[in-house]
Structures are given as structure tokens and as C-alpha cells.
Amino acid sequence: MVSFINIPKGSDFSIYNIPFGIFRFENKTAACTRIGDTIIDLDLCQQHGVFEGINLPVGIFNRPFLNDFIRLGKPITNQVRIRLQEAAQIGNTLDIVSNAHSDLLIDADKVDMLLPIVIGDYTDFYSSREHATNVGMMFRDPANALLPNWLHLPVGYHGRSSSIVVSGTDIKRPSGQIMPPGADTPVFSKTKRLDFELEMAFVIGKETKLGTSIEISDAEDYIFGVMLFNDWSARDIQRWEYVPLGPFLAKNFASTVSPWIVTLEALEPFRVNGPVQETEVLPYLQYTGARSYDIHLSVALSNDKNTKKTISESNFKYMYWNMCQQLAHHTVNGCNVRVGDLLASGTISGPTPDSLGSMLEITWNGTKPVVMPDNTDRTFIEDGDTVSMKGWCENENIRIGFGPCTGTIYRD
Numbered sequence: 068m069v070s071f072i073n074i075p076k077g078s079d080f081s082i083y084n085i086p087f088g089i090f091r092f093e094n095k096t097a098a099c100t101r102i103g104d105t106i107i108d109l110d111l112c113q114q115h116g117v118f119e120g121i122n123l124p125v126g127i128f129n130r131p132f133l134n135d136f137i138r139l140g141k142p143i144t145n146q147v148r149i150r151l152q153e154a155a156q157i158g159n160t161l162d163i164v165s166n167a168h169s170d171l172l173i174d175a176d177k178v179d180m181l182l183p184i185v186i187g188d189y190t191d192f193y194s195s196r197e198h199a200t201n202v203g204m205m206f207r208d209p210a211n212a213l214l215p216n217w218l219h220l221p222v223g224y225h226g227r228s229s230s231i232v233v234s235g236t237d238i239k240r241p242s243g244q245i246m247p248p249g250a251d252t253p254v255f256s257k258t259k260r261l262d263f264e265l266e267m268a269f270v271i272g273k274e275t276k277l278g279t280s281i282e283i284s285d286a287e288d289y290i291f292g293v294m295l296f297n298d299w300s301a302r303d304i305q306r307w308e309y310v311p312l313g314p315f316l317a318k319n320f321a322s323t324v325s326p327w328i329v330t331l332e333a334l335e336p337f338r339v340n341g342p343v344q345e346t347e348v349l350p351y352l353q354y355t356g357a358r359s360y361d362i363h364l365s366v367a368l369s370n371d372k373n374t375k376k377t378i379s380e381s382n383f384k385y386m387y388w389n390m391c392q393q394l395a396h397h398t399v400n401g402c403n404v405r406v407g408d409l410l411a412s413g414t415i416s417g418p419t420p421d422s423l424g425s426m427l428e429i430t431w432n433g434t435k436p437v438v439m440p441d442n443t444d445r446t447f448i449e450d451g452d453t454v455s456m457k458g459w460c461e462n463e464n465i466r467i468g469f470g471p472c473t474g475t476i477y478r479d
């Protein structure tokens with residue numbers, strides 16, 4: 068496929084991607100996709116007949132979130148994506164229509180990308196064996212790092228959706244109760260152990276009824292697409308508060324997502340087998356086929372002098388529990404899901420020291436500082452630091468990516 072739109076080498080937005088997002092430009096907020104460095108206004112595409120013959124409600128793209136479009140279902144949303152791929156080729160509809168209506172295409176650096184969905188419920192899993200093992204070794208018993216349930220179910224907790232923000236939103240250093248080392252009463256303080264968590268999150272595309280469950284073999288029908296996700300964490304607050312019910316204020320102050328939803332269909336060429344699950348799981352968690360994806364992930368840390376250091380190179384394929392297992396488990400008790408719910412993977416750590424998904428692990432609980440290009444040390448994230456995550460899939464022919472997932476820390 069060759070587009071009439073220029074696609075710079077190494078772009079996240081090849082014609083094989085066609086992710087969905089929400090842009091704001093001048094007075095307009097609407098749905099869009101992106102090819103190369105060009106934003107394509109899907110509302111104007113619809114008005115000018117690019118989606119002729121696809122059963123789309125009038126004005127479906129002329130709203131500030133994608134939920135209603137996603138709710139139309141994969142038979143429709145996939146047609147839209149495939150139509151855009153066809154239309155964007157040299158001499159096809161989009162080429163012709165955009166000559167007459169130049170406002171249909173906008174330079175990517177002129178628009179603001181917004182949070183693309185109204186997120187109903189947000190769940191965070193804990194599905195990387197390497198991450199769970201590292202945390203268990205640091206805080207419990209190195210010989211029994213994984214708790215007894217870990218190999219039998221994808222451990223998770225219900226998070227907070229109101230504080231999920233789009234890439235580029237500044238994040239305030241949170242305060243809370245912290246128990247200083249050796250003390251017997253807590254203090255109220257800004258966190259001194261602010262961390263990121265490298266994660267991916269998937270967007271629910273089809274709702275279920277309360278009391279029903281999603282069979283693992285049907286799970287992909289319920290997954291619209293995937294985004295990068297940074298589950299910001301305050302480790303000192305977390306350590307004091309988490310017993311016995313798990314994370315609360317250490318996590319709910321903010322999470323950052325990338326602005327684009329990359330569809331499962333775009334990820335199809337990058338499907339791979341996940342890690343072998345050595346412990347046999349219960350039937351509702353047993354799956355067939357390749358249910359993981361080869362998605363390269365990287366995290367860079369930079370400070371206000373614009374020195375940037377890559378501190379992690381990981382891959383989504385390292386996840387022990389896959390998305391289908393997470394969704395089957397989430398609904399096995401009859402819990403319903405709704406369009407726009409977000410289910411995050413949990414911190415993605417790989418098997419090597421350069422593939423760890425949090426500062427907690429990279430600096431081994433602050434004992435091995437990262438040396439930055441300006442020779443300052445980092446054990447956790449400082450004020451003015453920016454955490455930038457990237458994700459991309461690549462083979463000999465195709466490259467697709469997720470766009471940025473960045474946030475900068477400020478202190479008020």
C-alpha cells in the first residue's frame with residue numbers, strides 16, 4: 068500500500084496502522100486518524116463521502132470521544148479502518164477529496180490530541196512474572212517471591228478512571244501519609260519515591276450484561292484496541308497504605324495514556340506466543356493459539372536541561388498473563404464490562420536488567436542510582452523530570468507505533 072501522504076521513515080503512523088484518536092484544532096474537536104505527520108479529520112471524511120456505503124450514523128465522528136463509534140462494533144469499525152487504508156492510496160478517494168477540501172488534512176504539530184474515550188472503569192493487573200518476582204524479592208522473601216495465587220490467576224485491582232490523563236499532561240507530585248524508616252507514626256509529606264510503571268492498556272469495545280462472563284475464546288471480540296499506559300506510583304505512600312486492600316492513594320493521583328487507540332486488527336501481523344505457563348490453570352483461563360503481541364517498548368527519562376536517557380527497553384510479549392486471560396478472569400464472576408472501560412497490564416518487566424518497567428526495579432529500591440547524562444543521579448523521579456514511553460511493532464515490511472506517552476512532574 069502506498070499513500071499519497073508522505074510517511075517519514077520510522078513513523079509510528081504507516082498506512083498499516085490507522086489508529087483512532089480525538090483532536091482539537093481551532094474550534095473543532097472530532098475523531099481522527101493519522102498517516103505520517105498528517106491528521107485526517109474523520110468527520111469531514113464522512114461529510115465528503117469517504118465512508119459511502121458503510122452504515123455510519125450521521126455525525127458519529129463529530130464528538131469529543133470515540134465511545135459511540137467503538138460501540139458500533141468491529142464489523143463497522145473495521146470497515147472504516149480498511150476504507151481509510153484504501154482511500155489514502157495514491158489517486159483514491161481521500162487523495163481526490165482532500166484536493167477539493169484541504170481542511171480535511173491537518174499538520175500533526177498544529178493539533179492538540181485529547182483523551183480519546185470516556186473511561187468508565189479502570190482495572191490494573193499485575194501480570195508480568197518478572198515484575199512480580201522482583202517486587203517479591205525486594206519486599207518479601209527472595210526464595211518465595213511469588214505469592215501462592217500468582218501462577219493461578221491474573222492478580223489485579225480496581226483503579227481510578229477520573230485521574231487518567233492524555234500524554235503531555237503535567238503531573239503534580241502527590242502528598243500523603245508516609246511512615247519514615249524507623250519511625251512509629253506516619254508523617255504527611257510530598258512523596259520522595261515517585262515512580263512510573265511501563266504498561267499497556269486495552270479498551271473494551273463491546274459491553275456485557277451483569278451476570279454473564281466472557282469465554283476466553285471470545286475475548287478478542289471485546290477488545291477494541293490498545294494504548295500505552297503509565298501508572299504513576301508513589302512508592303513510600305504505597306508501602307504504608309497498601310495493607311490489606313492494595314494500592315489506593317499511591318496510584319490514583321494520575322495515570323497517563325497515549326492519545327491513539329491502535330486496533331487489535333492493526334496488531335494482527337505481530338501476534339506471537341506468550342511465555343509458557345508452567346502451572347496448569349483452571350479451564351476458564353486455558354487458551355489456544357498465539358495470544359500475545361510483539362510490541363517493543365522503551366522508556367526515557369529527561370530533565371529540564373533536556374538531557375535524555377533511555378532507562379528501559381522491554382516488550383509486551385513478556386507478559387505472563389495475556390489480555391484474553393485477564394478479560395476472562397475479570398468477568399468469570401459475572402462482572403460486566405462497558406465500552407470504554409480500560410484494563411491495564413501491570414508493570415511490564417523483561418528478563419534482563421535493561422528491560423525493567425519501573426524505577427523501583429531499575430534502581431533496586433533506590434540502592435543502584437541511574438546516572439543521567441548531566442551526571443546527576445536518579446533513584447526515583449525528580450521535579451521537572453519527564454518520563455517518555457514509546458511502543459512500536461516492526462517486521463521486514465511493516466512498522467506501526469502508538470505515539471507518545473509522556474508526562475512531566477511539577478511541585479506546587
Ligand code: MN
Nearest residue numbers: 264298413414
Ligand atoms: Mn500498575
